[in-house]
Amino acid sequence: MLTRRELIGLCLAFVITLPAVTSRLYASDEIEYFAWLRSAAFDHDVDFRNEYQHFYDAGVAHTQEFYDTFLSAERANETGRPVNYATPGPGFLWAPFYAVGHLAAIVSGAPRDGFSHPYIAAIAYGSACYGFLATLLSAVIARRVFGRGPAVSLAIACGTPLIFYSYVAPGFGHAASAFAVSLLVWVWLRVRTRWTIGGGIALGLCAGLVGVVREQDVFLALGPALDFLAYWLGHARAGSPGPRRSPAAVALAGTLAFLVGLAPLLLAYKALNGRFLPTETAARKMTWTAPHAWGVLFDPYHGLFAWTPLAIVAIVGLVAVAIAGRNAVVQSETTDRDARRIAIIALVMVAAQAYSSGSVESWTVAGSFGQRRFVAITPLLVLGLAGMFTFVQSAWPRRAVTVLVMLCIWWNLGLMAQFGLHRMDRQKLALGDNARVTFLELPLEAPRLVWRYFTDRQSLYKLPQQ
Numbered sequence: 001m002l003t004r005r006e007l008i009g010l011c012l013a014f015v016i017t018l019p020a021v022t023s024r025l026y027a028s029d030e031i032e033y034f035a036w037l038r039s040a041a042f043d044h045d046v047d048f049r050n051e052y053q054h055f056y057d058a059g060v061a062h063t064q065e066f067y068d069t070f071l072s073a074e075r076a077n078e079t080g081r082p083v084n085y086a087t088p089g090p091g092f093l094w095a096p097f098y099a100v101g102h103l104a105a106i107v108s109g110a111p112r113d114g115f116s117h118p119y120i121a122a123i124a125y126g127s128a129c130y131g132f133l134a135t136l137l138s139a140v141i142a143r144r145v146f147g148r149g150p151a152v153s154l155a156i157a158c159g160t161p162l163i164f165y166s167y168v169a170p171g172f173g174h175a176a177s178a179f180a181v182s183l184l185v186w187v188w189l190r191v192r193t194r195w196t197i198g199g200g201i202a203l204g205l206c207a208g209l210v211g212v213v214r215e216q217d218v219f220l221a222l223g224p225a226l227d228f229l230a231y232w233l234g235h236a237r238a239g240s241p242g243p244r245r246s247p248a249a250v251a252l253a254g255t256l257a258f259l260v261g262l263a264p265l266l267l268a269y270k271a272l273n274g275r276f277l278p279t280e281t282a283a284r285k286m287t288w289t290a291p292h293a294w295g296v297l298f299d300p301y302h303g304l305f306a307w308t309p310l311a312i313v314a315i316v317g318l319v320a321v322a323i324a325g326r327n328a329v330v331q332s333e334t335t336d337r338d339a340r341r342i343a344i345i346a347l348v349m350v351a352a353q354a355y356s357s358g359s360v361e362s363w364t365v366a367g368s369f370g371q372r373r374f375v376a377i378t379p380l381l382v383l384g385l386a387g388m389f390t391f392v393q394s395a396w397p398r399r400a401v402t403v404l405v406m407l408c409i410w411w412n413l414g415l416m417a418q419f420g421l422h423r424m425d426r427q428k429l430a431l432g433d434n435a436r437v438t439f440l441e442l443p444l445e446a447p448r449l450v451w452r453y454f455t456d457r458q459s460l461y462k463l464p465q466q
Contacts, residue, residue: 002140006150010139013154014132019454020167021128023121026461027368028066030171031055032084034123036268037091037098038114046272049082054115077279081272085282088268089180089213090127090173097126120171127175131157131166134178137186138379142386144189145339147330152385159310159409161370162378164416173213174375180206180213181220182379188224189334189342195231195247200254207254208261210376215265215278216356217376221258223349227341228254285361293358296371301428302364304354304371307415310408311374313401314381315350317388318343327391343387346380353377366427369419414438417449420460 002010025031035051043050052070055061069075070082077083101122102112110116135157143149157163165174184206191199203224211218232247266276273279297304305312320327321343325336334342357363357373365372385405392398418424418437442449452459 002136002143002149006139007136010132010136010150010154014128017167018125018128021124021170022168022457023117023124023170024461025055025060025120025171027169027171028061028069029086029173030169031061032086033090033173034120034171035084036086036088037094037123038119040088040091041095041098041102042114046084046268047081048084052082075281077273077281079272079274083279083281084272085278086173087212087214087265089209089211089265090176092212092264093130093176093179094123094126097122097129124170127170127172128166130179131162131170131175134162134175134182134378137179137182138382141182141186141189141379142382143332145332145334145342145383146326146386146390147332148386148389149382152389153382155405155409156310156314156378156382156385159405159412160308160375160378160381161372161412162375163412164369164419165372165375168416168420169369172372174372177210177214177217177376178378180210181217181376184210184220184224185379185383188227192224192227192231195228195250197250197253200228200250201257204254204257204259205261208258208263211262212265214373214376216360216373217353218262219352219356220349220376222352223345226348227345230341286359287361288359290355290358292360292363293354296358296363297354299364300431302366302371304374306429306431307370308374308408309411310385310405311381313388313404313408314384315347317384317386317391318347318350318380320391321387322347324391326387328393330390339387342383346383349380350377364428368426369416411435411438414442417442417446421449 025034031052032048035048036046038051039045039048049071052061052066056066056071075083098119101119102114104110104118104122105112105116108118110118135153138156139149139153141149142152157166162175162178165172184203187199187202187206191203207218207221207224210220228247228251269278270276277283295303298306300306322340326339332339353374353376357371360373388401389398392401414437415424415434418434419426423437424430424434
């Protein structure tokens with residue numbers, strides 16, 4: 001566990017950064033996520049036409065493409081309603097914050113229509129909170145396995161798109177996704193030593209929550225499932241009687257709990273699409289042979305490793321631990337043998353995420369910041385970076401890794417600045433130009449840009465391409 005001082009330090013760091021949260025919606029994905037919550041709270045239905053019309057009329061999404069996709073009768077779903085490609089899970093997680101936003105609207109005299117600024121601000125700060133909880137849980141996870149936590153967790157938070165989708169574009173569901181997966185990994189590491197029926201139920205419910213927040217992330221549950229299988233096969237091969245409980249009972253309890261946890265998504269799809277599945281147009285965007293799995297990682301214009309080189313460092317850390325162990329005696333709650341198995345399982349989960357992201361027709365996520373679908377594997381990257389620092393023991397290699405991590409963090413922050421200022425092509429990376437701006441130009445401009453972000457943020461919106 002984290003010490004009291006570490007916990008207080010992380011909480012203070014989060015509170016201090018709250019003024020950086022941007023409380024607005026500007027992308028169609030954000031509107032889709034928000035529509036689930038607003039329609040449920042105010043209209044008590046799953047007809048999102050009025051939500052889409054509001055943002056279209058308000059100029060937030062006043063484009064022909066948005067109208068054709070969400071307001072045109074020709075693009076209606078199977079039940080004749082406007083389509084919604086987003087999942088309802090982020091809206092469910094935002095609900096407590098949205099309720100606070102309603103109270104704020106009452107107190108401030110703002111329109112109590114579910115659209116006014118207090119409501120938007122509430123879900124924006126909600127995403128920031130879930131991004132913080134993902135960082136906190138990831139630190140606890142790394143401490144449990146490798147004896148270190150807060151520093152590597154903060155490094156991953158700042159060196160990956162998690163910071164962008166927690167503070168700059170919080171209307172997306174990625175911070176909520178990172179939280180759900182972090183909760184899944186945390187519960188898995190707690191229950192894997194005994195695999196009780198209660199532990200199976202808790203893990204199944206968490207896996208269901210992961211699917212409700214983002215259905216493709218449910219493939220990450222493959223990791224704990226393989227660990228469960230290895231646990232019981234190990235007892236069988238050793239000829240030991242093992243625990244008295246039946247593995248079939250634990251598996252059945254976990255599976256039923258997973259279905260219960262996933263039920264809100266299935267019921268929401270049934271109400272919206274007339275079936276317990278996404279709309280057919282969304283299903284047609286998936287090719288389950290994952291033809292883009294390589295590109296989603298290695299493509300120099302859109303790939304994860306080009307956008308987020310810190311992911312390479314973290315994954316190399318997982319590989320090193322999986323092959324050779326932690327290379328040191330560390331104070332943790334996990335043995336070296338278990339750390340190797342956890343690293344292997346984590347690599348399987350990373351591969352599962354590459355598979356699901358590589359199966360999507362829109363694998364490039366062009367126009368978005370980074371390979372945003374990989375924000376979900378935040379706790380796995382934290383584990384990998386912690387493993388790297390545990391594995392590298394000599395002073396100079398450790399310093400070299402530290403410098404490399406700092407450069408990766410600056411690369412991420414530099415891309416965020418270029419993306420926000422329209423000083424890059426938002427459709428793809430140009431690594432040479434991006435590196436020049438990040439490492440040569442932005443260091444001189446950083447103080448002015450930070451001041452402008454906190455004092456005149458509106459001036460940064462909708463800037464022309466530079």
